[in-house]
Amino acid sequence: MLRVGVIMGGVSSEYEVSLKTGREMLKALDPAKYTAVPVHITSRKELLEGAAGLDFALLALHGAYGEDGTVQGALETLGIPYSGSGVLASSLCMDKGLAKTVIRSKSIPTPDWLCWDSMDDYAPEAVQRLGYPVMVKPNSGGSSIGMTKVNHPQELRAAVEKAFASADGGSVLIEHYIPGQEITCSILGGEMLPVIGIQSLGADWFDYEAKYEQGGAEEQIIRLPDALQEQVQKAALTCYRALKCAVYARVDMLLKDGIPYVLEVNTLPGMTATSLLPQSAEAAGIDFSSLLDEIITGSLRERGGLQGASGEGARTVADTGVKPQGQVKEAQQADHTHQTPQARTVEYGGVRL
Numbered sequence: 413m414l415r416v417g418v419i420m421g422g423v424s425s426e427y428e429v430s431l432k433t434g435r436e437m438l439k440a441l442d443p444a445k446y447t448a449v450p451v452h453i454t455s456r457k458e459l460l461e462g463a464a465g466l467d468f469a470l471l472a473l474h475g476a477y478g479e480d481g482t483v484q485g486a487l488e489t490l491g492i493p494y495s496g497s498g499v500l501a502s503s504l505c506m507d508k509g510l511a512k513t514v515i516r517s518k519s520i521p522t523p524d525w526l527c528w529d530s531m532d533d534y535a536p537e538a539v540q541r542l543g544y545p546v547m548v549k550p551n552s553g554g555s556s557i558g559m560t561k562v563n564h565p566q567e568l569r570a571a572v573e574k575a576f577a578s579a580d581g582g583s584v585l586i587e588h589y590i591p592g593q594e595i596t597c598s599i600l601g602g603e604m605l606p607v608i609g610i611q612s613l614g615a616d617w618f619d620y621e622a623k624y625e626q627g628g629a630e631e632q633i634i635r636l637p638d639a640l641q642e643q644v645q646k647a648a649l650t651c652y653r654a655l656k657c658a659v660y661a662r663v664d665m666l667l668k669d670g671i672p673y674v675l676e677v678n679t680l681p682g683m684t685a686t687s688l689l690p691q692s693a694e695a696a697g698i699d700f701s702s703l704l705d706e707i708i709t710g711s712l713r714e715r716g717g718l719q720g721a722s723g724e725g726a727r728t729v730a731d732t733g734v735k736p737q738g739q740v741k742e743a744q745q746a747d748h749t750h751q752t753p754q755a756r757t758v759e760y761g762g763v764r765l
């Protein structure tokens with residue numbers, strides 16, 4: 413049986429989130445198929461010891477050393493196949509500013525931004541040109557940590573200092589704030605799963621509490637008008653490919669005036685059973701356990717651990733029983749067991765989901 417190590421913990425600010433993801437994955441891995449081994453790490457070195465003897469590393473990590481390509485590099489060196497995107501895509505997507513440069517080069521809209529390496533770069537007049545409000549965030553952060561929405565110039569300095577304080581030596585992004593409808597597009601095996609709309613309750617953006625506290629946000633599968641759906645799908649898949657993502661990823665966007673603005677691409681998005689990508693997969697008829705199967709199989713193929721190189725001969729989403737976009741709503745109506753209370757299908761009216 414395949415010995416699957418669930419790598420969790422890590423050294424980033426997203427340690428707690430990672431532990432939760434890891435525990436859920438361990439619960440959901442099919443014992444008939446895998447020998448699941450928890451690999452709880454709190455330092456970089458522990459990965460090298462913990463990974464010994466594994467056939468596969470299922471990454472439940474987030475943030476620095478996990479989502480940023482370094483763990484992927486270590487596992488490549490050890491010759492252990494791992495889940496998700498490779499080294500390049502992982503580190504590229506971790507650098508929000510650089511990823512935005514690639515995204516913009518493909519003519520996919522992303523909010524205007526500035527990227528500062530230290531307080532020496534502090535230039536309030538450049539932010540004035542960008543236009544308030546702005547979001548100030550660590551360039552390589554996650555889980556909305558160290559992030560502030562700045563409405564007035566006088567709040568800028570404190571927000572930038574706060575972002576640097578949690579940036580761990582990295583840079584800070586100042587991004588034009590888009591007052592739009594937040595959506596997230598999950599991609600599995602190069603195909604887009606049903607779109608989820610996010611409505612933060614009590615905050616005007618998806619902050620840490622909204623993300624992780626019960627009732628902090630309303631997340632629903634949404635059905636966009638066909639033309640917009642097509643545009644969103646094109647944006648999501650273009651980013652996924654341009655950034656060299658593999659197996660699965662989640663693209664965060666904001667919709668405003670019918671334009672999808674890409675915020676970032678997550679190469680190791682939250683993976684508790686109620687996280688966004690699993691919810692999206694569920695709406696397509698893929699339960700959490702099957703989703704992990706898909707990820708493991710797809711990753712083994714990607715890493716050359718299964719018959720057939722990546723791409724050629726690879727299973728498509730169609731082979732896995734995932735319903736094509738157009739049938740999602742019908743499929744949900746036919747099978748209500750796939751609807752969680754948080755994942756109701758609603759029409760997108762441009763106002764509220």
Ligand SMILES: Nc1ncnc2c1ncn2[C@@H]1O[C@H](COP(=O)(O)OP(=O)(O)O)[C@@H](O)[C@H]1O
Nearest residue numbers: 523547553554555556587588589590617618675
């Ligand atoms: N430019 C922006 N305009 C409006 N809201 C934003 C913007 N940037 C971030 N946000 C809000 O902050 C959240 C987190 O931002 P994001 O860039 O996705 O970072 P993280 O890596 O922390 O998820 C988003 O989900 C969104 O609610």
Ligand SMILES: [Mg+2]
Nearest residue numbers: 664675676678
């Ligand atoms: Mg995000």
